[in-house]
Amino acid sequence: MEWTPEARELADLELLLSGAFEPLTGFLGHDDLHAVHERGTLADGTPWPVPVTLHLPEEAAPGGEVTLLDPEGVPLAVLTVTERGHDGLAAGPVRGLGAAEHGPFARLRRTPAEVRDLLGDRPALAVTMRGPLDDLALTEVTATAKELDAVVVLMPLSYGEPGPAVVRAALKAKDRLPEDTLVVSVPLAPREEAELDLELREHVATAYGAAEHLAGPEPVSIPGPPHRRGLVVFFTGLSGSGKSTIARGLRDGLLELGSRTVTYLDGDVVRALLSKGLTFSKADRDLNIRRIGFVAAEAARHGGLAICAPIAPYAATRAEVREMVESVGADFLLVHVATPLEECERRDRKGLYAKARAGLIPEFTGVSDPYEEPDDADLVLDTTHISIEAAVSQVLGALRSGGWVR
Ligand SMILES: Nc1ncnc2c1ncn2[C@@H]1O[C@H](COP(=O)(O)OS(=O)(=O)O)[C@@H](OP(=O)(O)O)[C@H]1O
Numbered sequence: 424m425e426w427t428p429e430a431r432e433l434a435d436l437e438l439l440l441s442g443a444f445e446p447l448t449g450f451l452g453h454d455d456l457h458a459v460h461e462r463g464t465l466a467d468g469t470p471w472p473v474p475v476t477l478h479l480p481e482e483a484a485p486g487g488e489v490t491l492l493d494p495e496g497v498p499l500a501v502l503t504v505t506e507r508g509h510d511g512l513a514a515g516p517v518r519g520l521g522a523a524e525h526g527p528f529a530r531l532r533r534t535p536a537e538v539r540d541l542l543g544d545r546p547a548l549a550v551t552m553r554g555p556l557d558d559l560a561l562t563e564v565t566a567t568a569k570e571l572d573a574v575v576v577l578m579p580l581s582y583g584e585p586g587p588a589v590v591r592a593a594l595k596a597k598d599r600l601p602e603d604t605l606v607v608s609v610p611l612a613p614r615e616e617a618e619l620d621l622e623l624r625e626h627v628a629t630a631y632g633a634a635e636h637l638a639g640p641e642p643v644s645i646p647g648p649p650h651r652r653g654l655v656v657f658f659t660g661l662s663g664s665g666k667s668t669i670a671r672g673l674r675d676g677l678l679e680l681g682s683r684t685v686t687y688l689d690g691d692v693v694r695a696l697l698s699k700g701l702t703f704s705k706a707d708r709d710l711n712i713r714r715i716g717f718v719a720a721e722a723a724r725h726g727g728l729a730i731c732a733p734i735a736p737y738a739a740t741r742a743e744v745r746e747m748v749e750s751v752g753a754d755f756l757l758v759h760v761a762t763p764l765e766e767c768e769r770r771d772r773k774g775l776y777a778k779a780r781a782g783l784i785p786e787f788t789g790v791s792d793p794y795e796e797p798d799d800a801d802l803v804l805d806t807t808h809i810s811i812e813a814a815v816s817q818v819l820g821a822l823r824s825g826g827w828v829r
């Protein structure tokens with residue numbers, strides 16, 4: 424079978440294949456994970472600080488082989504499954520099929536063997552970075568390299584959203600370091616516990632042949648002011664609750680102010696194009712919402728403001744979109760248009776409730792399909808007794824008081 428692991432698993436896979444995680448040759452099984460957790464070693468006593476795991480679907484049974492694909496569908500490796508637990512965690516050795524090309528800065532990746540070759544007999548001073556090197560760090564690196572007569576190997580840990588900025592910081596730092604300084608991009612995902620993260624960085628540096636390892640300063644992340652940050656305003660509610668009407672009013676209000684670019688993803692419009700052909704089954708509704716979330720997050724990644732107005736009946740899927748948006752450094756505002764079913768049905772603007780009651784539309788939200796009320800809404804609006812203008816101005820007010828518009 425074929426399987427595309429998650430971003431973090433793919434990053435670990437790349438390090439397993441390149442030899443950066445030596446002595447590991449595959450994803451860890453139960454005994455190794457237990458030993459890592461208890462003692463910071465593998466089951467055989469070899470020091471190893473953190474779990475390196477992979478989730479696989481049930482079809483991946485022990486004894487079978489799974490071809491692991493990158494997000495574009497390119498085969499990266501074959502995993503021989505030795506274990507698969509009830510939690511979905513699978514273990515087994517991996518065999519590489521080709522160099523990984525996904526993710527930015529592929530040209531700056533080097534395997535440990537390639538770096539050791541480049542170094543020849545000279546010792547290396549590895550500097551792992553998750554943020555820029557300040558003057559103090561640069562002075563320390565220069566002095567240590569001189570003392571050891573070592574080649575500086577800058578290793579931007581290029582995983583995830585901050586990855587490209589860290590690589591740029593490394594290329595900039597290289598200009599202020601000895602000429603033979605190398606920059607090697609390593610997609611090492613951060614581990615939650617700082618101590619274990621540092622230990623893992625030491626392991627990777629050693630695999631790259633480092634005689635000495637320095638960890639660069641932790642990045643200071645100062646989020647930009649809210650009026651420059653990306654924002655997704657996500658309306659959810661029953662059909663006829665007023666989502667599109669308020670969303671359109673909000674879009675026009677923002678365009679009138681003129682201070683932000685607006686991407687408008689109305690539920691019906693999305694279904695005519697981006698999600699054309701999808702049904703109203705749970706799986707298709709979820710896919711529809713994920714697609715909307717993906718596009719909205721892309722707009723917000725570049726500091727844009729996206730307005731979405733689908734029913735989005737499932738809490739878990741809405742939470743996924745929130746996560747998608749926040750993971751690109753943007754903000755997410757959930758507006759629950761909580762007009763009760765009776766009022767939506769009384770309006771029945773498109774005549775759909777009547778049809779649903781007559782059994783002509785199956786799986787109709789609120790009638791024959793669920794709507795999970797949000798308990799994490801940032802704003803709740805019942806439009807039964809308020810004007811459209813009042814509803815729009817409440818949302819604009821929330822955007823103003825959050826600082827997203829001025
Ligand atoms: N079975 C069923 N259930 C709910 N809605 C239905 C259904 N069939 C068609 N429609 C029309 O589709 C619009 C909802 O589409 P969404 O993409 O917003 O729905 S979802 O978020 O994927 O659940 C919704 O539009 P709005 O009234 O704008 O919400 C309906 O007009």
Ligand SMILES: Nc1ncnc2c1ncn2[C@@H]1O[C@H](COP(=O)(O)OP(=O)(O)O)[C@@H](O)[C@H]1O
Nearest residue numbers: 662663664665666667668772806809810811814
């Ligand atoms: N305060 C209000 N806010 C939004 N819509 C309202 C309000 N009062 C009445 N309505 C009416 O309710 C209907 C809502 O329809 P629509 O915006 O298409 O809902 P949805 O997109 O949630 O299906 C419209 O006919 C609109 O004129």
